[in-house]
Amino acid sequence: METYKPPHLGIAMLFSYINKVFGNSVKCFLLDALPDELSTDEISKRICEIRPDALAITVKTMQVVQSLDIIQKIKKNISPIIICGGNHVSVDPELFIKCGADFSVIGEGEEALEIILKKVFFECKNLEYPPNIVMNSKYDQAERENIKKCIYLSDDVDKYGIPNWEIFDLTRYNENIHINKASHALPIIASRGCLYKCDFCSTHLTWGTTVRYRSPHLVFNEIKKEIEKYNISDYHFYDDNLLFSDTWMDEFLWLIEKERLKFNWICLSRPEIICKNRHLLERMKKCGCKGFELGFETQNEDLYNNMNKKNKKTAFIEAYNLLSEKEFEMIEFLIMCFYDGETMKTLFETYESLKKYKKKKSLFIYSRYFATPFLGTKFNENLCEKGVILSNNLEYKHAIFLNFIPYSFLNSSLENFRVNGKTLAIQLLFSQIDYVIHKNEVATLLDKINTEKFAKIFNEVAENRGIIQDLCDRILCINNYTCCLESIYEYVGRMIEFAVAKGAIKYKNENPIL
Incomplete structure (x- = not known):
């Protein structure tokens, strides 16, 4: 995506958790192909030079081909235990096992990775593999076909701690909060899961439909620690809907107010949730919130309803006016083009409507994306009957x-x-x-x-x-x-x-x- 290179929050969390559980018993190396722009040959060569006992690969859909290529190249030269996880692995775990991986992790990875390492390398035979792991049959003789696969193992997400960015050279990444792209930010997440199952979205396939919040104190202390350690004062919340719990937000803001911690942040939310929690907006702004990202998708009400968004388009006008009235610095609309039901008229309607929003006081930006039929989503079902796959x-x-x-x-x-x-x-x-x-x-x-x-x-x-x-x-x-x-x-x-x-x-x- 041009020059946009955010550091990987999931890897930072896994590194932190493994350090906490194993201490010096496990030494971790990071190979990130994003900042180095590495080819699969270069990645494979570096892995073979390190010769790890275990190789953990995080995979999104557009990285599947490269990941499978890396697995096959590695297995020709060395024999590490190969563990795959990430968005695409969660919806098609067997693919990676067939191509040579030893374990595929569905959904949440911290405890799954811990148990794999303990059983394979520390001979903890009393442990059982959890149901969010698919594996090569040589690692488990028990009959596992009838075990119901799950996405996460615990409701307590605080136990996973906070991310450890020491494994990254953060100067090589450029996450930002849109206001000033030259000012580097860190990604942060306060909750896992999304209550809403929009037909095009695969979030629920990785995190589930139960929203599990980390404690406000833990999130606050994470930010405070990172400001002191890395001198980074911008934070991009990755939550699908940070404002979903008004009680969580109220306590989080109270902590910021109490300690007068100064930092800038943006978050993603839904218009009806913003309207419902309008009493928090002024405090959020005073506590450093610079703006919101909103899944606007399309101006057309019928097309919007086809996406199963579960709210009304009119809520966007009310939410946008509220945010503008409070003079938040940035409001971003996320636009989706060419969803099933799109026409020349609806496409034109959407872009024409954006001109009206631009007249408001706040910095108004929009990011355009194309409807993508990800595996496992409702949108992906019967796709050939709905259009042409390019x-x-x-x-x-x-x-x-x-x-x-x-x-x-x-x-x-x-x-x-x-x-x-x-x-x-x-x-x-x-x-x-x-x-x-x-x-x-x-x-x-x-x-x-x-x-x-x-x-x-x-x-x-x-x-x-x-x-x-x-x-x-x-x-x-x-x-x-x-x-x-x-x-x-x-x-x-x-x-x-x-x-x-x-x-x-x-x-x-x-x-x-x-």
Whole structure:
């Protein structure tokens, strides 16, 4: 994601917990491919040089291919116990066992890692493997097929302590809280789990639907200790909804007020929760809260309801006005494009609505992501019936890639929409279209069909009351069917979204959409 390189909070927690349990009996090394921009060959070489007894790999969906490659390369040279965990392992643990890993951890990792190390290296035979571990059969002769897999082992998250960042060189990372990106922040989390199961979200598959809070005192002491040790005074809360518990927040703010600790922080919450807890907003601001991130997703109420968000779009207006009234420095809307049900009209509605929010006092920013059908989510079910999958490669299962085009969008009308080719050309000079899956074919299309030509084709289809599928077919014909259809969809989808976001597409009708 360009130059954004946050330090990994999960690894810092695991390192802290292992140190607490084993002390000097276990020595840990960190190999982070993110700041070093390492290839799988370079990663494998370094691991083989270290020759660890145990290799623990944390895996997100877009890292699956690389992780499996590393496992296979390692096993050709050395034979460590290989333990995999992370988001994707939680939803497909058997995949990693089949490819050579010894253990796959579902969900929470601290106690699982502790028990694996104790049984394998410290011969603690009286311990049993917990039900959030899938393993190679050679480590457990008992019949485990009927054991119900769980995500976490304890309701007491305080027992895992606080993250230990000593294993990281924090100067090489650049987490921030949006206000000043040159000022480094540390990630922090006060709770695990999310009560809401939005259809596109995989959080509940990793953390569960029970919200388990760490004590306010523990979180406060963590921040206080890190300020003293690292001289970092910005904190980015990763909680899915930090404001979910008003009693927790009340006590956390009381601790800050009592000790007059000075630090800056931002958090994620939901609009109806913000409105419900408006009595806390003034105190939060005085205690260093600089702003909120909100899952706005789309302006369209029907599309929003399709996502199973469990609140009303009108709540955003009320919450935004509240935050602006309290003069929080930053408010960020998280936008999701191309979810099932998206049309040309709903996409245009969303970007048009953002212009109204920008007029408020606070620094208003938005981050655009693409709907991504992660394994195990409701959104992923019956996907082929809902649209076109642009890539089956897991490396592109990341919300910065347009990897799904819904039929609702392809079948939506272009009537009354027009593209200004000159405006589009100017915008492309300053902001290039990047993060594409079919890189070579899309580059060829961008070179062959320049902005003026794209605008001309788009407007001709619109004048003839055509749909986006007609636009795709026209472009496919121009290229003599030499491009795969998926690359055409990706090119058209990215061009339209870019043009709408940059104001190069207008809606011409006596009755405006908004």
